[in-house]
Amino acid sequence: MQRANESASASASADKFEEEVGRVMEQARELHESGASLLWKISNEEQSLRQKAISLESSIRRVRSSINSLVSKKLLDPKFASKLEEDLQRASSILTDGEAAAFLPAKAQGRFLRMFLGPINVRASRKEVQLKVKEEYNSYRDRTAFLFLLFPLTLLILKSWIWEGCLPAFPVQLYEAWLLFLYTGLAMRENILRANGSDIRPWWIYHHYCAMLMALVSLTWEIKRQPNCAQKQRGVELFLQWAMMQGVAMLLQNRYQRQRLYTRIALGKANRMDVVWGETSGVDGQLWVLCPILFVMQGFEAYVGLLLLKTAFVGVVTEWQVICCGILLVLMAVGNFINTIQTLMTKSRFKAKMKRSKSKAELD
Numbered sequence: 050m051q052r053a054n055e056s057a058s059a060s061a062s063a064d065k066f067e068e069e070v071g072r073v074m075e076q077a078r079e080l081h082e083s084g085a086s087l088l089w090k091i092s093n094e095e096q097s098l099r100q101k102a103i104s105l106e107s108s109i110r111r112v113r114s115s116i117n118s119l120v121s122k123k124l125l126d127p128k129f130a131s132k133l134e135e136d137l138q139r140a141s142s143i144l145t146d147g148e149a150a151a152f153l154p155a156k157a158q159g160r161f162l163r164m165f166l167g168p169i170n171v172r173a174s175r176k177e178v179q180l181k182v183k184e185e186y187n188s189y190r191d192r193t194a195f196l197f198l199l200f201p202l203t204l205l206i207l208k209s210w211i212w213e214g215c216l217p218a219f220p221v222q223l224y225e226a227w228l229l230f231l232y233t234g235l236a237m238r239e240n241i242l243r244a245n246g247s248d249i250r251p252w253w254i255y256h257h258y259c260a261m262l263m264a265l266v267s268l269t270w271e272i273k274r275q276p277n278c279a280q281k282q283r284g285v286e287l288f289l290q291w292a293m294m295q296g297v298a299m300l301l302q303n304r305y306q307r308q309r310l311y312t313r314i315a316l317g318k319a320n321r322m323d324v325v326w327g328e329t330s331g332v333d334g335q336l337w338v339l340c341p342i343l344f345v346m347q348g349f350e351a352y353v354g355l356l357l358l359k360t361a362f363v364g365v366v367t368e369w370q371v372i373c374c375g376i377l378l379v380l381m382a383v384g385n386f387i388n389t390i391q392t393l394m395t396k397s398r399f400k401a402k403m404k405r406s407k408s409k410a411e412l413d
Contacts, residue, residue, distance in 0.1 A: 102144065102153050109141050153246075161258070162240045171241045179245045186238045190299065193231050198296025200224055201289035208286075216282055218272040224289075229264035232257045252388045256381055263377040270370035284360055284371070287353045288378075294346045301339060340393070347385045354378030 116133055119125035144153070162171065173179045204224060208216050236257040239249050272285065357375030361368070 099153075105144060106141075106153060109137055109144070113137055159240055159243075161236060161254075162244070165237065172244050182238075182241060182245060183247065186242060189234060189238060193235075194296055194299035196227070196296075197231075197299055198293055200227065201292040201296075205286070205289055205293075215278040216272060216285060221272050221285060222268055225264050225267045229261060229268065232260040232264060236261065250388065252384055256384060259377050259381050259384075263374050263381075266370050266373045266377075270368060270374070284353065284357045287349075287356060291346070291349050291353050294342075294349060298339075298342050298346055301342065340389070343389055344386070347382045347389070350385070351379050351382035354380075354382060 113134070116125065116130050116137075120127055120130045173182065201224065204216065204220055207220070208214060236254055239247075239254050239257070243249055243254075272282070354375045354377070357371050357378065361371040361375065
């Protein structure tokens with residue numbers, strides 16, 4: 050009798066669990082169907098919004114081109130055209146800096162990102178995620194600016210106090226390995242920012258590619274000591290001094306850039322994803338401080354590069370790494386100088402245009 054009761058109880062429990070499992074399966078099917086329906090609706094709506102965003106972007110370009118054509122033919126008042134251009138710029142900023150930016154075609158990812166990440170889309174669909182990427186990039190630059198200053202300063206102090214005027218190989222190679230990590234990280238972040246709509250100047254990314262190559266080459270450069278340690282390590286010492294200047298310049302840039310960028314964003318002249326570099330970062334008073342530092346740093350960078358080439362050609366240090374690093378330093382210095390001059394000329398032309406517009410308005 051007891052065995053029969055246990056059998057009946059087990060059968061009832063099995064039926065209960067079977068019913069529960071059936072209910073769970075039915076809920077899973079319903080959830081799957083609801084999710085599939087929702088995703089289908091979202092996909093259709095996204096496609097519609099994407100087409101509207103592309104059409105609006107095309108309309109802005111077409112209207113801007115028509116206005117410029119009419120102004121060049123003197124069929125439209127320049128002052129009125131300037132007002133229209135400002136309105137178009139605000140519309141463009143709303144499109145590219147708002148939530149609709151996710152529906153614009155993504156910029157093509159360069160070979161650098163494909164080499165490290167493969168064919169993965171790094172464009173964020175949500176604006177807060179894009180801004181988080183930018184904030185992380187700014188934080189990375191802030192952290193590395195202090196290290197850029199402290200690391201070579203520590204090496205030079207230890208060289209004088211402990212290492213008797215001769216740098217050992219391992220600390221220098223450790224610093225060069227950190228430089229390789231630093232510039233690779235900057236290049237990765239800047240490529241991702243460009244894919245998410247940031248207007249980073251291409252030269253700065255190319256500059257970091259050159260710096261990565263220089264750091265990689267210098268890792269294989271044997272740091273020779275005695276005899277003639279001071280003469281053989283003169284290039285290394287000058288490079289560390291230049292790195293300290295670079296750290297000071299980075300600290301000044303990071304301080305002023307955000308203030309200027311926030312103003313440009315408020316005026317509708319910049320995208321929230323944009324970043325600015327060096328000579329574009331300040332107003333007039335700030336540029337009087339930054340520009341001399343930038344030019345001195347670029348001149349010193351070229352001097353270090355030429356010094357390395359000289360030490361190789363006169364036979365003091367004949368390794369190929371010395372020649373390669375010297376060429377790269379000169380190339381980066383020249384590129385930085387040309388980019389700075391172009392930016393200042395653009396800024397000057399823009400100021401002259403604003404003054405002419407203001408003078409015309411006062412005469413009217």
